[in-house]
Amino acid sequence: MFSVRVERVVRHTKSITTIFFDSVIPSYPGQFLMVNVFGYEEIPLSLSSPNSITVKAVGETTNALVNINRGELLGIRGPFGKPFTPSNKALIIAGGIGIAPLKFLHDYLMERGAEVLVIFGARTSEELIWKDEFEDLLIATDDGSEGFKGNVVELMKAENIDLDGFERIYCCGPKPMLKGLYELFKAENVLDKAEFSLENYMRCGIGLCGSCVLENGLRVCVEGAVFRGSEIVL
Numbered sequence: 694m695f696s697v698r699v700e701r702v703v704r705h706t707k708s709i710t711t712i713f714f715d716s717v718i719p720s721y722p723g724q725f726l727m728v729n730v731f732g733y734e735e736i737p738l739s740l741s742s743p744n745s746i747t748v749k750a751v752g753e754t755t756n757a758l759v760n761i762n763r764g765e766l767l768g769i770r771g772p773f774g775k776p777f778t779p780s781n782k783a784l785i786i787a788g789g790i791g792i793a794p795l796k797f798l799h800d801y802l803m804e805r806g807a808e809v810l811v812i813f814g815a816r817t818s819e820e821l822i823w824k825d826e827f828e829d830l831l832i833a834t835d836d837g838s839e840g841f842k843g844n845v846v847e848l849m850k851a852e853n854i855d856l857d858g859f860e861r862i863y864c865c866g867p868k869p870m871l872k873g874l875y876e877l878f879k880a881e882n883v884l885d886k887a888e889f890s891l892e893n894y895m896r897c898g899i900g901l902c903g904s905c906v907l908e909n910g911l912r913v914c915v916e917g918a919v920f921r922g923s924e925i926v927l
């Protein structure tokens with residue numbers, strides 16, 4: 694484990710914060726860190742850039758992180774896990790805080806000249822963080838406060854998105870959203886070019902404890918957290 698100091702904090706909403714470190718972590722989009730706020734449990738968090746994590750408060754540790762201040766120290770292990778596969782024509786589909794690893798991927802692909810369409814779903818417009826930073830963006834909100842009223846799968850059907858037109862499709866978000874996308878991709882026969890970032894409960898992060906194992910025996914922390922659609926069943 695090593696320590697990083699919090700250099701800057703961006704509070705997007707009351708419950709979502711991006712924490713920038715004082716050092717860059719050599720990493721690729723889709724990789725995650727095991728993060729230790731002193732006095733709390735160590736938890737897995739995706740990198741949202743080479744020097745940041747973006748956290749949504751759902752329990753004790755994430756609450757402590759969301760309220761962290763500049764100058765504080767964090768313990769870090771990693772980066773761990775398999776990253777997303779880069780492509781030139783990309784469809785990114787994010788739900789809620791699932792945008793965190795996909796923001797890193799979006800910026801990485803754009804810097805390399807790729808064409809990137811982002812489909813971003815959230816419960817309400819407040820949770821659409823970074824929405825002004827995506828050039829080509831379709832929005833869905835559950836409450837209809839911005840964009841299409843409904844979920845991302847309904848939006849994709851309504852907009853008749855041609856999945857064959859993309860080299861790769863990248864997804865991260867809540868389980869029901871990933872399941873809906875998985876069913877859609879299966880029906881459209883595009884599971885092999887889809888990549889899903891999974892957020893199973895983790896303890897060790899390095900393949901030893903067994904707490905993140907999928908039904909097919911793959912470990913999310915080592916063989917994932919990014920999986921090809923054809924490798925998994927959702």
Ligand SMILES: Cc1cc2nc3c(=O)[nH]c(=O)nc-3n(C[C@H](O)[C@H](O)[C@H](O)COP(=O)(O)OP(=O)(O)OC[C@H]3O[C@@H](n4cnc5c(N)ncnc54)[C@H](O)[C@@H]3O)c2cc1C
Binds near residue numbers: 737739740752
């Ligand atoms: C590879 C990976 C990358 C992740 N990246 C991010 C990220 O970039 N930003 C972010 O905010 N969160 C991310 N998560 C989820 C994050 O790790 C959990 O929200 C965190 O562990 C909860 O810790 P807690 O102590 O605050 O809450 P706890 O008290 O442990 O749990 C509070 C609630 O959250 C649920 N929960 C706990 N762990 C998870 C989990 N892994 N996935 C979904 N629900 C969970 C619990 O069931 C409970 O209902 C990621 C998880 C994984 C495995």
Ligand code: FES
Binds near residue numbers: 894897903912913
């Ligand atoms: S978290 Fe321990 S095996 Fe994956």
